Amino acid sequence: MIKKLDIKPLIISIFIISICSIVYELIIAASSSYLLGNSIKQFSITIGLYMSAMGIGSYISKYAQKKLFDIFVLIELSIGLLGGLSALLLFISYAYTDIFVLVMYILIILIGILVGLEIPILTRIIESYNHELRITIANVLSFDYLGALIGSILFPIFLFPHLGLIRTSFLIGLLNIIVAGIIIIKYKSFISTKIFNYIFIACSVILILGFIFGDYSADRIEQNLYRDKIIYSKQTPYQKIVMTRHKDDIRVFLDGNIQFSSMDEYRYHEALVHPAMGLNKNVSNVLILGGGDGLAAREIFKYDTIENIDLVDIDREMTEFSRTNPLIKDLNQGSLDNKKLNIYNEDAYKFLENNTTIYDVVIVDLPDPNNESLNKLYTDTFYRLIGNHIAEDGVFVVQSTSPYYAKKAYWCINKTIKSENFHVVPYHIEVPSFGDWGFQLVSKKPISMEDVDVMVDTKFLNESTLSKMTIFAKDEIIDLNTIEINRIFKPVLPMYYEEAE
Structure with missing residues (x-):
C-alpha cells in the first residue's frame, strides 16, 4: 500500500461539493417559497430538515468500512442525478399532482443524507493514507466552509437570476457528476466497480440535456400553472414576470400572483388613484410607490395640473417591460x-429614507404582503415615512388586499396606519379578476369620501360608486382589538395574509 496519496483532487472535490450542497438547499427553499409563499417558513423548514438529514448521513457513514472510493463515487453520482433533477421534480409535482409537499420533504431528506455522507467519507479517505487527522480536518472544513460561502453568493447573484431554478439544478447536479468523474479518473486503481464509468457517462448526458433544454421544460410546466397561454415569461433578480393572453384578455402575474387583467384593471386603478386625487383640486407633484406597470400613472396623467410624477419600483426589468412591451x-x-x-428603480423604503421631496399625493401600489421582504412596506414605520413626505393637506392611498378573502390582513393594514395618528377611510370595490378588493385613503386631517370630486373621464367611478365604496358587509368587518399592529420587528401581517390563502 502506498504511503502517501495526492490529495489535491480530493480537496478540490470538497470545495465543489460544498458549493453544490448549499445551492441544493437554496433551490429547494426558493422553489417552495415561490410555489407556496411564506419564505421564512419554507427556508426554515428546508434548512432544519436538511441539516437533520445531513446528521443522519454523517451517522450512517460510520458503517462504511471498505471500498471508500467506490462509496464516495456512488454518493456523488446519486447526489448529482437526484439534485440535478430536484427543481424539475418539484415543479412537476406541483403542476400535475397534489403531493408537492411530500416530494419536497423526500428530496430534502434524501439529498441531505447523501450530502451528510460526503465529508466523513472524504475525511476518512484522506486520513487513511498517513495524513495527520488534525491537518485533514483543518483542510476539509476550511474548503467546505469556503465552498458554502461561494455557493451562497453565486445563487442569488448569478445562478437564480440568469439560469432560473430548473437550469441551475441541472448545472449544479453536473458539478457533482464532474467530481465523480475526477475521482474515477484520478483514483481508478482504488475503484473496483467498473460500471461507474458507464453510470458517469449516462448521468452526464442526462444532466447536460436537462441544462440545454431546461428552459423548454420550464415553459411547458409553467404553462400548466396558468389558465391562459403564456406569451411572455422572465425571471428578474426580484420576481418572475409572466404575461398571458386569451383573446382580448391580457394578464400579468408576478411570482404567480395576478397583478391585473386588461378586462377590468381600470376598476382597480381608478379606485386606487381618483379618490386621493379628487380630494385636492391642484395636485401637481405625485409619488407612486410600486406601480411599475404604468397603469396608475396613466390615471394620474388625466389631471392637467400634474407637473411631476416620481415612480419608485425596485425592479428595472418590470418598468422596462411595461415601458416597451406593445401590449402593456x-x-x-x-x-x-x-x-x-x-422612474427610480430602487427600494421604496430606502427612497423615502433618502429623499426629502414633499408630495401632494402618494399612491402606494405595492404587491400583496405575501412574503417577509414586502412586510417592511406595510409597517407603522413605513407609513410614518410616507407621512413625512406628504403636504399638510396631502393624501396617500394604500392598496390593502381583500377585506373578504384576507380580512385580518386588510384590517391589520388599517390599524397599522391609524397607529401613526392618521385619519383613515377604508374602502373597497369589486374587481372581477381579483374579487372584493380594498384600499385605505389616508390624510393628516379628517377626510371623507363625500369630499371626493372626480373631474376626469372614468369608465367605472361616479358619485354612486364612490358613496358605496365605504360600505362593508358584516362578514368583511372585524374587531380591531383582535388585530395587532404590523411592525418591522414583529411582522404579524404575513401571518394574517397566510391564514387567508
Whole structure:
C-alpha cells in the first residue's frame, strides 16, 4: 500500500461539493417559497430538515468500512442525478399532482443524507493514507466552509437570476457528476466497480440535456400553472414576470400572483388613484410607490395640473417591460415615456429614507404582503415615512388586499396606519379578476369620501360608486382589538395574509 496519496483532487472535490450542497438547499427553499409563499417558513423548514438529514448521513457513514472510493463515487453520482433533477421534480409535482409537499420533504431528506455522507467519507479517505487527522480536518472544513460561502453568493447573484431554478439544478447536479468523474479518473486503481464509468457517462448526458433544454421544460410546466397561454415569461433578480393572453384578455402575474387583467384593471386603478386625487383640486407633484406597470400613472396623467410624477419600483426589468412591451404600453397609454414622469428603480423604503421631496399625493401600489421582504412596506414605520413626505393637506392611498378573502390582513393594514395618528377611510370595490378588493385613503386631517370630486373621464367611478365604496358587509368587518399592529420587528401581517390563502 502506498504511503502517501495526492490529495489535491480530493480537496478540490470538497470545495465543489460544498458549493453544490448549499445551492441544493437554496433551490429547494426558493422553489417552495415561490410555489407556496411564506419564505421564512419554507427556508426554515428546508434548512432544519436538511441539516437533520445531513446528521443522519454523517451517522450512517460510520458503517462504511471498505471500498471508500467506490462509496464516495456512488454518493456523488446519486447526489448529482437526484439534485440535478430536484427543481424539475418539484415543479412537476406541483403542476400535475397534489403531493408537492411530500416530494419536497423526500428530496430534502434524501439529498441531505447523501450530502451528510460526503465529508466523513472524504475525511476518512484522506486520513487513511498517513495524513495527520488534525491537518485533514483543518483542510476539509476550511474548503467546505469556503465552498458554502461561494455557493451562497453565486445563487442569488448569478445562478437564480440568469439560469432560473430548473437550469441551475441541472448545472449544479453536473458539478457533482464532474467530481465523480475526477475521482474515477484520478483514483481508478482504488475503484473496483467498473460500471461507474458507464453510470458517469449516462448521468452526464442526462444532466447536460436537462441544462440545454431546461428552459423548454420550464415553459411547458409553467404553462400548466396558468389558465391562459403564456406569451411572455422572465425571471428578474426580484420576481418572475409572466404575461398571458386569451383573446382580448391580457394578464400579468408576478411570482404567480395576478397583478391585473386588461378586462377590468381600470376598476382597480381608478379606485386606487381618483379618490386621493379628487380630494385636492391642484395636485401637481405625485409619488407612486410600486406601480411599475404604468397603469396608475396613466390615471394620474388625466389631471392637467400634474407637473411631476416620481415612480419608485425596485425592479428595472418590470418598468422596462411595461415601458416597451406593445401590449402593456397600449394599456398604460405610454405613461412611462411621459417627460413629466421620473422612474427610480430602487427600494421604496430606502427612497423615502433618502429623499426629502414633499408630495401632494402618494399612491402606494405595492404587491400583496405575501412574503417577509414586502412586510417592511406595510409597517407603522413605513407609513410614518410616507407621512413625512406628504403636504399638510396631502393624501396617500394604500392598496390593502381583500377585506373578504384576507380580512385580518386588510384590517391589520388599517390599524397599522391609524397607529401613526392618521385619519383613515377604508374602502373597497369589486374587481372581477381579483374579487372584493380594498384600499385605505389616508390624510393628516379628517377626510371623507363625500369630499371626493372626480373631474376626469372614468369608465367605472361616479358619485354612486364612490358613496358605496365605504360600505362593508358584516362578514368583511372585524374587531380591531383582535388585530395587532404590523411592525418591522414583529411582522404579524404575513401571518394574517397566510391564514387567508
